[in-house]
Amino acid sequence: DGGITQSPKYLFRKEGQNVTLSCEQNLNHDAMYWYRQDPGQGLRLIYYSQIVNDFQKGDIAEGYSVSREKKESFPLTVTSAQKNPTAFYLCASSDIPSGTEAFFGQGTRLTVV
Amino acid sequence: AQSVTQLDSQVPVFEEAPVELRCNYSSSVSVYLFWYVQYPNQGLQLLLKYLSGSTLVESINGFEAEFNKSQTSFHLRKPSVHISDTAEYFCAVRETSGSRLTFGEGTQLTVNP
Numbered sequence: 001d002g003g004i005t006q007s008p009k010y011l012f013r014k015e016g017q018n019v020t021l022s023c024e025q026n027l028n029h030d031a032m033y034w035y036r037q038d039p040g041q042g043l044r045l046i047y048y049s050q051i052v053n054d055f056q057k058g059d060i061a062e063g064y065s066v067s068r069e070k071k072e073s074f075p076l077t078v079t080s081a082q083k084n085p086t087a088f089y090l091c092a093s094s095d096i097p098s099g100t101e102a103f104f105g106q107g108t109r110l111t112v113v
Numbered sequence: 114a115q116s117v118t119q120l121d122s123q124v125p126v127f128e129e130a131p132v133e134l135r136c137n138y139s140s141s142v143s144v145y146l147f148w149y150v151q152y153p154n155q156g157l158q159l160l161l162k163y164l165s166g167s168t169l170v171e172s173i174n175g176f177e178a179e180f181n182k183s184q185t186s187f188h189l190r191k192p193s194v195h196i197s198d199t200a201e202y203f204c205a206v207r208e209t210s211g212s213r214l215t216f217g218e219g220t221q222l223t224v225n226p
Contacts, residue, residue, distance in 0.1 A: 031212045042218035104156035
């Protein structure tokens, strides 16, 4: 089955710890995205990547880091510098040249305890 | 920079009533426009999209949206809603020359019996 897989579905982190969220796609899409979702604030763009080994900051990149070493993988690290990391995180991918829509994973809910 | 504004955060309606969810965007260049739907604790699913051509686009489950360039709007409509349409709806924009995908704040549609 083609699609995007995010893992884990639920994640708990202690304050001061870094944590990495996984996102893998087998759609052969060039572009990948990370969004953060909070109630009443919609989806806010954290980072996005158009090609391997290249990525751009979105609107709320502070406290987050990413890598794009492989086309199919775009992991997101939530660092201890992120002051309010509890949220629902969504990964997406898109085939830019053809202008099609973005496909989303099922999300990871991160809770700081 | 592009931006999206969804004018209503919550829209309650009765079953079989018509509904309109409003979306306005801002961009200095040509854009692609999308509507997504999200059910609780899930990722987003594409509802419909405007890429080019006819300004009226339709989904398979009775929703339609009209691209109005002069008013920079892409409102979503359905003539008769069902209980199962209860969900959060997101409008999104992407410039035709880029990969950055920007979402609005979302509209919670609640259909009551």
